Amino acid sequence: MDLIVCHVNADFDCLSSMLGAKKIYHEAIPVFPGSQERKVREFLRTFEPLEIRKVREIDLQSVTRLILVDTKNPHRLGPFSELALSGKVRIHIYDHHPVTEDDLRGELEVIEDAGATATIFTEMLKEQKIPITPMDATVLCLGIYEETGSLRFSSTTERDLLAVAYLLRNGANLNIVSEYIKAELSKAELKLLNELVASSRDLLLYGIRIRIVKASREEYFGDVAHLAHRIMDMEHVDALIMLLAMEGKVVMVGRSRVPELDVAGVLGEFGGGGHPVAASATLKDEPLEVIEERLVRKIKETVKPQRQAKDIMTAPVISIQWKTTIKKAESIMTRYGVNVLPVLKGDKYYGLLSREIVEKALFHGFGGI
Secondary structure (H helix, E strand, C coil): CEEEECCCCECHHHHHHHHHHHHHCCCCEEECCCCECHHHHHHHHHCCCCCCECHHHCCHHHCCEEEEECCCCHHHCHHHHHHHHCCCCEEEEEECCCCCCCCCCCCEEEECCCCCHHHHHHHHHHHCCCCCCHHHHHHHHHHHHHHCCCCCCCCCCHHHHHHHHHHHHCCCCHHHHHHHHCCCCCHHHHHHHHHHHHCCEEEEECCEEEEEEEEEECCCCCCCHHHHHHHHHHCCCCEEEEEEEECCEEEEEEEECCCCCCHHHHHHHHCCEECCCEEEEEEECCCHHHHHHHHHHHHHHHCCCCCCHHHHCCCCCCCEECCCCHHHHHHHHHHHCCCEEEEEECCEEEEEEEHHHHHHHHHCCCCCC
């Protein structure tokens, strides 16, 4: 038996990738390993793009191959984690997340740089000339739009844009996409957002501002990742880590705008994963203060200093005096492999002389000047 499995708390990229995999592995059975985001559940109650089985309906002893989509992290596979690590099943992997040391390895691995795993499957369906319906195209489009923030996130690639264009040509319905991607805040979400903002704690490391926000809820709250985006849009910060305790567990969401902080690396400490710019983790209930202190230590270990001029400058500085001839200046540039020379009069800086100006002067016969 072949199973198509994604990560727990499945999003639209999971759903669309499972649909794409089903088009290629016709006999495989799609199974959610755990919960789904609220919008995904709502979509599945209205539309039935493919039949997805429940874990309790599967005899794990009969499974011979796992087709993993949108993840390769064994800790995000819920009840399939032990099976994936057992070495008793074949594993095929389709993912767009960066490779980490803890990742599973498969006999087939399609791990590529794209904004969404749905993009990878869209390209495969196009290349293999596998027909898709307008509903198929809409589901795949949902995965790309959600994962790339409607093509606005810095992780968006040219491949995602071309994939969306192909899906639109095949009947993707952007009205449906817009309905399920938009995140209008309910009263409960607005109250939680205000609480998160009020709890803000900022870390300033090497000129990078990282904000930590946290809150608690007794009941399960559903998808909260969009609240992290709201806070990032509202506040001038380079990165954000959100902690939300609810129903016996803690959900962590990380977002980063700068290469100096890899949030996937930070949340990997807590069994999570994702991209350098967007990651998440779920862990067993612990006091938020304890998790926060662990988080702060990990951030300090992970964040890289911003590069400054001194990091890339050449030393000592090669310069010339103001009476140096153009021919001599050209010779110095060639000898030291520089294209600009500071011009000094004594110890006083006078300006810059570029190779372009030197070459023009030589062309006009001013080499001896």
